[in-house]
Amino acid sequence: MSALPTYNFAYLDEQTKRMIRRAILKAIAIPGYQVPFASREMPMPYGWGTGGVQVTAAIIGPHDILKVIDQGADDTTNAVSIRAFFEKTAKVAVTTRTREATIIQTRHRMPETPLAEAQTIVFQVPIPEPLRYLEPRETETRVMHALEEYGLMHVKLYEDIARHGHIATTYAYPVKVEGRYVMDPSPIPKFDNPKMHRSPALQLFGAGREKRIYALPPYTDVVSLDFEDHPFAVQHFEQPCALCSAKGVYLDEVVTDDRGGRIFVCSDTDHCEERRAAGFTGPQDGSGKADSPNGPAASEGDAS
Amino acid sequence: MVAAPMQDAALLDGGFADPVFDAQAAFVRIMNAFARPGTIAELGGLARPPRPVSPAAGAALATLADYDTPVWLDAAARQAGMADWLAFHTGAGVVDVPDAARFALCCDPAALPALGQFAQGIDAYPDRSTTILLTVDALDGGLPLRLAGPGIEAETRVEVAGLPADFAAQWHENARRFPRGVDLLLVCEDRAMALPRTTRVMEG
Incomplete structure (x- = not known):
C-alpha cells in the first residue's frame, strides 16, 4: 500500500481523458478538421506544449515507449521537461531513438527516420488555424472551412510571389488534407511537409491554448498548397551535416x-x-x- | 423521470475492473480501429454488459460515454436493461431522439433508424455527430466488402454479416453529406471494426 496519494496515471483525471479521447476519434474521422476540446490547465505554461501533452496523456499506456523532441533535439529544455513529466506521472519507458518509440511527441519537427505503422506522432501546435493571420475572427474562419473557401490563402501565397519572387513561407506551410480541409501542419519547416503525405503512422495534433485537436490518419493525402508555375519545393542545403555528413536532412x-x-x-x-x-x-x-x-x-x- | 429500481444486481457488475488501464487499453484499440478502417479491435474481457449487448459495445461505451454524452439505445438494448447499466457504470443518460445522441447503440441491425436520423453535425462543427455502435452477426465470413479511404494504404478487404439491407445506399448518402455525417463502430461479441465517415465501402 502506498502511503501518499499520487497522481492519476498520466496526470489527467479520467473524465478529461474521455473528453479528449472523444475529440481524437472525431478528429480521425474528419482528417484535417479542428475539433474543439475543453483544454485543461497543465502544470506548465501555454506555449510549452500543453496541447500535445494532453493528447499524449489521453493515449499513453504503461507499455508505451515515449520519445519527445523539440526542434528535432531530444536534449533541449522543452523535450527534457515533458519527458520527465511522463516519466513521473505515467512511469513509462522513454527513449531518444525514433525506431524504438511507440509515441513520439514533437515540437516543430518530424524525425528524419521514416515512421512506421505501429507509431503515433503527437504535434504541439501553437496556432491551429491556418487562416488566423488572414482572418482573426474564429466565427469567420469556421464558416470559411465549412464552405471550403480558401481563396484568401492562395492570395497570401500569391502576394509572397509578387513581393519576393517565390513563396516565402518556410514553416507552418499550409497543406490541403484529402482534397478538403486546409490545415496548419504546426510550425514544422516546410522541409517536413512531404513526410506527412501518406505517412504510415497516425499523426495527432494538439493545441492547448487554442483548445483544438486535429488528426491525420495513416495514408492520408497531405498536399502543400502551391501554383502550377510556382510548385512547392522544400529547402535545400549546400553542404552536408558538419558532424555526420548527412545529406538530404534538415x-x-x-x-x-x-x-x-x-x-x-x-x-x-x-x-x-x-x-x-x-x-x-x-x-x-x-x-x-x-x-x-x-x-x-x-x-x-x-x-x- | 423516476429512476427504475435496479431489477437485477448483475447490472451493478460488468464494468471495468481497472477503470484507468482498461479504458486506456480499450481506447487505443478503438483509436487504431478508426485510424485504420477494416482492422479488427479485440475488446473482449474488459466489460460485461447485459446480454444481448456485446462485450465490445460495453467496453466502447465504458471507455467513451459519461455525463457529457447522451446515448440512444434501440429497443433490444433498452429491454436488456442497458440504460441502468450505463447510468451506473458511466453516468451517461439515455435519450429517445437519435438526433440528440452522441453515441447510439443498436443491437438489432434490422431496426436501425436511417443514418440520417442521427446527429450529423453542422458544416462548421461536423464533429457534433453521433457515433453509432452497430451490432452485426459476424466480422468475418459474411458479405465481402472492399474499403478505401484515409487510413487504408490502397484497398482492404473485409467480410461483414448482418448489415441492414439498404446499408450500401445509406452509407453512400452519409458520404455525400461529408464533412457532416455519422461514424460507425461495427461490434460483434468481443470484436469491433470502425467505419469512419471517410471510408468508401464497395461490394465485391
Missing part, C-alpha cells in the same frame, strides 16, 4: 565563435548520433579525420 545553423564562424548540423539529434555511431564523420566531429563520409569500417579507431 540542418540547423550553429554559430561557433565570435568571428563569423558557423557550421550546419543535423536538426534531428538522434539521426545524427545514430549516423556517427555507425561511423559516419563530418569535418567538425572532433576526430580530425577526413571531411567526407566514411564507411563504418574506416572510423573504427575513432574514440570520442
Whole structure:
C-alpha cells in the first residue's frame, strides 16, 4: 500500500481523458478538421506544449515507449521537461531513438527516420488555424472551412510571389488534407511537409491554448498548397551535416565563435548520433579525420 | 423521470475492473480501429454488459460515454436493461431522439433508424455527430466488402454479416453529406471494426 496519494496515471483525471479521447476519434474521422476540446490547465505554461501533452496523456499506456523532441533535439529544455513529466506521472519507458518509440511527441519537427505503422506522432501546435493571420475572427474562419473557401490563402501565397519572387513561407506551410480541409501542419519547416503525405503512422495534433485537436490518419493525402508555375519545393542545403555528413536532412545553423564562424548540423539529434555511431564523420566531429563520409569500417579507431 | 429500481444486481457488475488501464487499453484499440478502417479491435474481457449487448459495445461505451454524452439505445438494448447499466457504470443518460445522441447503440441491425436520423453535425462543427455502435452477426465470413479511404494504404478487404439491407445506399448518402455525417463502430461479441465517415465501402 502506498502511503501518499499520487497522481492519476498520466496526470489527467479520467473524465478529461474521455473528453479528449472523444475529440481524437472525431478528429480521425474528419482528417484535417479542428475539433474543439475543453483544454485543461497543465502544470506548465501555454506555449510549452500543453496541447500535445494532453493528447499524449489521453493515449499513453504503461507499455508505451515515449520519445519527445523539440526542434528535432531530444536534449533541449522543452523535450527534457515533458519527458520527465511522463516519466513521473505515467512511469513509462522513454527513449531518444525514433525506431524504438511507440509515441513520439514533437515540437516543430518530424524525425528524419521514416515512421512506421505501429507509431503515433503527437504535434504541439501553437496556432491551429491556418487562416488566423488572414482572418482573426474564429466565427469567420469556421464558416470559411465549412464552405471550403480558401481563396484568401492562395492570395497570401500569391502576394509572397509578387513581393519576393517565390513563396516565402518556410514553416507552418499550409497543406490541403484529402482534397478538403486546409490545415496548419504546426510550425514544422516546410522541409517536413512531404513526410506527412501518406505517412504510415497516425499523426495527432494538439493545441492547448487554442483548445483544438486535429488528426491525420495513416495514408492520408497531405498536399502543400502551391501554383502550377510556382510548385512547392522544400529547402535545400549546400553542404552536408558538419558532424555526420548527412545529406538530404534538415540542418540547423550553429554559430561557433565570435568571428563569423558557423557550421550546419543535423536538426534531428538522434539521426545524427545514430549516423556517427555507425561511423559516419563530418569535418567538425572532433576526430580530425577526413571531411567526407566514411564507411563504418574506416572510423573504427575513432574514440570520442 | 423516476429512476427504475435496479431489477437485477448483475447490472451493478460488468464494468471495468481497472477503470484507468482498461479504458486506456480499450481506447487505443478503438483509436487504431478508426485510424485504420477494416482492422479488427479485440475488446473482449474488459466489460460485461447485459446480454444481448456485446462485450465490445460495453467496453466502447465504458471507455467513451459519461455525463457529457447522451446515448440512444434501440429497443433490444433498452429491454436488456442497458440504460441502468450505463447510468451506473458511466453516468451517461439515455435519450429517445437519435438526433440528440452522441453515441447510439443498436443491437438489432434490422431496426436501425436511417443514418440520417442521427446527429450529423453542422458544416462548421461536423464533429457534433453521433457515433453509432452497430451490432452485426459476424466480422468475418459474411458479405465481402472492399474499403478505401484515409487510413487504408490502397484497398482492404473485409467480410461483414448482418448489415441492414439498404446499408450500401445509406452509407453512400452519409458520404455525400461529408464533412457532416455519422461514424460507425461495427461490434460483434468481443470484436469491433470502425467505419469512419471517410471510408468508401464497395461490394465485391
